[in-house]
Amino acid sequence: xxxxxxxxxxxxxxxxxxxxxxxxxxxxxxxxxxxxxxxxxxxxxxxxxxxxxxxxxxxxxxxxxxxxxxxxxxxxxxxxxxxxxxxxxxxxxxxxxxxxxxxxxxxxxxxxxxxxxxxxxxxxxxxxxxxxxxxxxxxxxxxxxxxxxxxxxxxxxxxxxxxxxxxxxxxxxxxxxxxxxxxxxxxxxxxxxxxxxxxxxxxxxxxxxxxxxxxxxxxxxxxxxxxxxxxxxxxxxxxxxxxxxxxxxxxxxxxxxxxxxxxxxxxxxxxxxxxxxxxxxxxxxxxxxxxxxxxxxxxxxxxxxxxxxxxxxxxxxxxxxxxxxxxxxxxxxxxxxxxxxxxxxxxxxxxxxxxxxxxxxxxxxxxxxxxxxxxxxxxxxxxxxxxxxxxxxxxxxxxxxxxxxxxxxxxxxxxxxxxxxxxxxxxxxxxxxxxxxxxxxxxxxxxxxxxxxxxxxxxxxxxxxxxxxxxxxxxxxxxxxxxxxxxxxxxxxxxxxxxxxxxxxxxxxx
Ligand code: GLU
Numbered sequence: 001x002x003x004x005x006x007x008x009x010x011x012x013x014x015x016x017x018x019x020x021x022x023x024x025x026x027x028x029x030x031x032x033x034x035x036x037x038x039x040x041x042x043x044x045x046x047x048x049x050x051x052x053x054x055x056x057x058x059x060x061x062x063x064x065x066x067x068x069x070x071x072x073x074x075x076x077x078x079x080x081x082x083x084x085x086x087x088x089x090x091x092x093x094x095x096x097x098x099x100x101x102x103x104x105x106x107x108x109x110x111x112x113x114x115x116x117x118x119x120x121x122x123x124x125x126x127x128x129x130x131x132x133x134x135x136x137x138x139x140x141x142x143x144x145x146x147x148x149x150x151x152x153x154x155x156x157x158x159x160x161x162x163x164x165x166x167x168x169x170x171x172x173x174x175x176x177x178x179x180x181x182x183x184x185x186x187x188x189x190x191x192x193x194x195x196x197x198x199x200x201x202x203x204x205x206x207x208x209x210x211x212x213x214x215x216x217x218x219x220x221x222x223x224x225x226x227x228x229x230x231x232x233x234x235x236x237x238x239x240x241x242x243x244x245x246x247x248x249x250x251x252x253x254x255x256x257x258x259x260x261x262x263x264x265x266x267x268x269x270x271x272x273x274x275x276x277x278x279x280x281x282x283x284x285x286x287x288x289x290x291x292x293x294x295x296x297x298x299x300x301x302x303x304x305x306x307x308x309x310x311x312x313x314x315x316x317x318x319x320x321x322x323x324x325x326x327x328x329x330x331x332x333x334x335x336x337x338x339x340x341x342x343x344x345x346x347x348x349x350x351x352x353x354x355x356x357x358x359x360x361x362x363x364x365x366x367x368x369x370x371x372x373x374x375x376x377x378x379x380x381x382x383x384x385x386x387x388x389x390x391x392x393x394x395x396x397x398x399x400x401x402x403x404x405x406x407x408x409x410x411x412x413x414x415x416x417x418x419x420x421x422x423x424x425x426x427x428x429x430x431x432x433x434x435x436x437x438x439x440x441x442x443x444x445x446x447x448x449x450x451x452x453x454x455x456x457x458x459x460x461x462x463x464x465x466x467x468x469x470x471x472x473x474x475x476x477x478x479x480x481x482x483x484x485x486x487x488x489x490x491x492x493x494x495x496x497x498x499x500x501x502x503x504x505x506x507x508x509x510x
């Protein structure tokens with residue numbers, strides 16, 4: 001049964017979703033699922049100047065790739081819809097008017113030039129201009145707190161530019177609770193009278209956000225630390241509307257790998273790792289930003305890594321499936337201090353997931369790469385799966401498998417010069433010719449059997465293992481690398497093993 005726990009992820013579609021945003025979405029998702037609740041996606045697109053056309057699609061695609069889909073949102077279960085604020089435009093005016101009626105808000109007619117002049121005047125005296133209790137009623141500012149009713153009506157009728165500002169209370173201490181940070185007290189005299197509604201008929205973030213959270217019955221607001229300074233205003237707005245406020249939880253910032261400063265959208269390009277879940281192509285500049293998906297990370301590894309950027313289970317366990325994360329996630333265990341992004345740790349998670357995925361799964365992902373390299377893969381899946389099993393532990397990404405396995409598919413044409421110099425000595429060619437004869441006589445070509453027979457032959461003839469094994473490895477692989485030699489022999493088979501040795505003899509005999 002669905003509970004009353006309802007959370008929302010409320011991005012502004014101003015560009016691709018940064019990994020900080022994905023983490024916010026993830027924590028909301030985990031919290032919702034843990035409590036049998038609902039995860040809502042709301043698109044906060046009231047700021048038309050910063051709107052980017054393909055951003056919403058990007059956000060939805062990213063959540064899908066991460067496997068943290070929303071339950072309600074644009075185009076899905078629209079119970080409390082619409083979920084795009086631009087489509088809810090008519091709703092907000094009524095609420096702004098209500099605040100005017102109850103005295104919690106007022107009209108302000110100050111032009112941007114006038115406000116600029118106030119700002120400059122303050123600066124010249126080394127002060128900061130704040131529009132609030134200490135100047136709003138002094139007469140230097142043009143608002144409905146100082147103008148007569150008629151004056152206000154005339155201005156509104158004549159279409160004069162106006163905004164609606166919140167009237168922050170004076171001389172109050174606001175006691176607030178954050179689920180992560182605990183009690184926070186704010187002196188309301190430090191707040192400015194934020195704009196709630198603009199003359200263009202659009203609400204600002206603050207008004208739209210509160211109205212929608214209320215109408216969409218949001219029980220918990222889980223969002224980034226950058227919104228902590230807005231919490232007091234939001235709580236006051238709930239008070240003004242006489243609505244019950246949701247609970248708030250502000251997540252720690254994601255910091256640059258060096259630990260100082262917020263991880264920014266630009267850092268990825270500068271520091272050489274993706275900061276976006278999916279690749280993003282800027283439609284105007286055609287600039288491409290890397291994505292975790294395209295860089296070859298598994299979505300579950302990425303999510304596991306992100307979950308740990310700001311939360312920990314309090315145990316040693318680090319590898320968590322999504323189900324385990326849902327089970328263990330608690331806001332109480334989210335840290336207050338910033339979480340440092342760590343590329344090495346990210347790759348460690350990726351490598352761990354590479355090992356836990358089945359050979360079959362990895363093979364399915366590897367096949368397209370092989371095809372691209374011109375390898376005939378039809379009816380070879382079983383064999384490729386065996387190859388994958390042999391080298392997987394050395395791979396971090398599926399794409400690494402090609403370098404680790406190429407020699408299984410293509411006979412070596414070149415041999416590592418250093419390895420040849422050291423291992424292809426006088427007498428090697430003769431020994432390799434003898435080895436070919438031995439190999440020809442072996443019937444049962446399994447790894448165990450060829451190993452047994454060749455080792456017996458080496459021992460019986462007192463040859464020395466290195467003298468055979470190293471040139472043999474060079475013949476098959478082209479260099480001194482790769483997994484257990486006899487496993488390679490089993491996979492490439494008798495004929496090909498012999499052909500490779502003969503080729504190496506021909507190229508390397510002196
Ligand atoms: N639209 C805001 C953002 O882009 C939402 C903040 C909130 O969750 O209240 O992050």
